[in-house]
Amino acid sequence: MKEDKKYIFITGKSESGKSMISEYISKKYKGAIHIKMRDIIKEMYKEYDTKLSYEEWQEELENNQREFFWKTYINMANKIAKGHNLIVMDTLRKKETLEVINKLAGNNIMLLYIDAKLESRVNREYNRLNKEDNISYEQIKLNTLKKDKEKEQYGLIQILNYIKEGKMKHGYIIYNNGTIEDFKKSIDDKIEIFLGD
Secondary structure, X not given: OOOOOEEEEEEEOOOOOHHHHHHHHHHHOOOEEEEEHHHHXXXXXXXXXXXXXXXXXXXXXXXXXXXXXXXHHHHHHHHHHOOOOEEEEEOOOOHHHHHHHHHHHHHHEEEEEEEOOHHHHHHHHHHHHOOOOOOOHXXXXXXXXXXXXXXXXXXXXXXXXXXXOOOOOOEEEEEOOOOHHHHHHHHHHHHHHHHHO
């Protein structure tokens, strides 16, 4: 693991602003790049000589060689990032993943858990989708609740508790209920602490 690299993982509720803030960080901060976690894992899979399907391969390694899997993941993220030294990744789903990455990267990892009130999240998604698709507010609300439930089954609540219990140095819960400027300022404040460490 390269000591000059820093890693920002982003997770949180559906439609809370994760992708938007990932892009914001990657454009604002010098040396930053945004890469989706799933894209890094797909690149890892391409380098393996295996007859297992992508899903079988990931499940096998994550369950039986978790630390090796995530060490390989970090190495692949570094390879994809090339000269960038701040790697922004979304979306982290499992507490077990966070535990291993926290152990491997220590002070070089930051986790931003993005949250917002349901009404704010549904309104944002409705305003975004209603311009293109004929979809009702109620349908978006149901879809958002469904996605929230799926994320909870993956382990989102356990990740939230992990942060609240203070198990990582740079684990933060950021609320996106106000203006976009307030949201970005909250993010910037935490990143400045992280980069100054």
